[in-house]
Amino acid sequence: MKKFKKKIKMIVEKTDTGLSAFSTDYPIFTTARTISELFDHTLEAANLYFEDEGVQIIRDNLKFELDFQQFFQYYKVINAKFLAGMIGMNPTLLSQYVQGHKKPSDKQTEKILMGIHRIGRELSEINLIHRSR
Incomplete structure (x- = not known):
């Protein structure tokens, strides 16, 4: 199997029932109820599309884009108010930006994305405990 070297956007x-994902460059599309399910379904759909070419798609080949409002x-x-302060x-x-009234510049988009990633890292490092009384 050959490795695919490009990113598939x-x-x-x-959607009303969850989420959908589609490629603008290849006839690859899928649906799911959750983001993690969507990632799995997209990887499966991409590998199915490239199967005859003997190409293997891995998660790193996929680039997911979601607009601010969604x-x-x-x-x-x-x-959003907490994120803005952060x-x-x-x-x-x-x-x-969130309501779609304005479109952020690339610099602003990067700043927002870095904040979202920071929140994600912080959340992933937290361990919750339950203490019985």
Whole structure:
């Protein structure tokens, strides 16, 4: 099996029943109820598409893109005001990005994404304990 060397861009959209993902460059598309399921289904669909070419697609070959509005609709647990404070951005401006009233520059997008990744890292390092009384 040959390794695929490119990134396959997958556009993610929220649907009434979950999520969908489709490629703008290849006839690859799938649906799922959760993000993790969507990642698995997309990998399976991509490998199915490239099967006849003897090419193996791995998770690193897939690049998922989700717009701000849909991201905050799906991840309702992330508070935009809290995120804005964390990254030093005006909360009103971030709210306008989230609502689709304004489009962030590449620099602003990177700043927001770095904040989201920081929250993810912090959450992944937390261990919760339960103490009985």
